[in-house]
Amino acid sequence: MLFVDFSSAFNTVIPYKLITKLGDLGISTPLRYWIMDFLTNRPQHVKSGPQLLLHHHTQHWRTTGLCAEPVLLYSLFTHDCRPRPMYGSNSITKVCRYDITVIGLISDNDESHYRAEVEHLATWCADNNLLLNTSKTKELIVDFRKVKRETHDPIHINGMAVECVSSFKFLGTHISENLSWTANTSSLIKKAHQRLFFLRTLKKNHLSTAILGNFYQVCNREYPNQLHYSLVWELLCRGPQGKALQRVVKTAQRITKTPLPAIEDVQKKRCL
Structure with a gap:
């Protein structure tokens, strides 16, 4: 990718x-x-x-x-940015304003179609006066083969090599090369602890329980939604990562003195 x-x-x-x-x-x-x-x-x-x-x-x-x-x-301007029909194993995804992702399926260690697709995209960008930022462009390889290639020749765009990373934050979700949710869950827990600091600050200033509960539900709404939507897919509420997430919710519950739904209960509701 x-x-x-x-x-x-x-x-x-x-x-x-x-x-x-x-x-x-x-x-x-x-x-x-x-x-x-x-x-x-x-x-x-x-x-x-x-x-x-x-x-x-x-x-x-x-x-x-x-x-x-x-x-x-801008979406209409980029409507003709499509994968070449001759390379059926490739796809181009355009989401979130101007983000573009090239996805290639590599078979028998043949990367020619994937690399040709990237070259075609670079040519299309040049013809349409869109400047590719090679330093911020990243490549992520997902490989589940038992025998993996030791080296991978980097993709070059405009004479610069593209960095190959082990994980990438895409649309707010950390995607790892092994498709695990460890990096994404760790990021959510870190963000949650940062926001719990504000809850503790409000409590020290003797705000009421109702205000603390409203602050968690409104100002921290982005955090629980990301947390719960992730659990819908990863189904880790019974694993160690799920327990770590549940500890964050229990901490918020002690601070706000307001009953909050358990991660597992929210997961079942979201799945339904």
């Missing part, structure tokens, strides 16, 4: 290329001209000066070539 990173993807889109692609998608000419006018030659000004609060300020004007276009327009 190759996790591709772009440098200022929104700001490097050329408007006339976008308008051409919108025409290929059947967008009407008046709407395309309206979008073109919206994206180009837009003056902006900044108010500055020591008397800003007293409404005595200086206005500095500048004209921008392309503003940060909406995510929808």
Whole structure:
């Protein structure tokens, strides 16, 4: 898997290329001209000066070539970024605004199709004025064979080698080369302990139990959701990682003095 990173993807889109692609998608000419006018030659000004609060300020004007276009327009701009049909073992995933992931299935140690797909993607990016950030682009290899290759020749993009990593954070989830949930669970526990610090601080300031419970349920809502959704897939609530997660919930329960559902109970509910 190759996790591709772009440098200022929104700001490097050329408007006339976008308008051409919108025409290929059947967008009407008046709407395309309206979008073109919206994206180009837009003056902006900044108010500055020591008397800003007293409404005595200086206005500095500048004209921008392309503003940060909406995510929808960028998605339409990259609609033709697809895997080549001749390489049926490869796929390209486009999610989360401008993240692109190249996934290749390697059979019989033949990486030619996978590497050709990466080269095709690099060429497509160059033709569309999208700058690949090779230093932040990472490669992850999942290999369950008993006899593994000792070395792996790195992928090169624009003359630079792509780093091969053992795990990568993708859409908030840590994916490991052995597809285990250890790294992801450890990250969740670390984040949870950081947020429990605020709970303890509120308790030291003698806030009520109701406020502490609301803080955990509202401000920490991202943590329990990630925690529970992970458990739905990994089914580790009875293993050591599940016990470590449950200890975090028990700690929050002691701080808030509010009954909180057990990890295993939430897991069963989410699975259903």
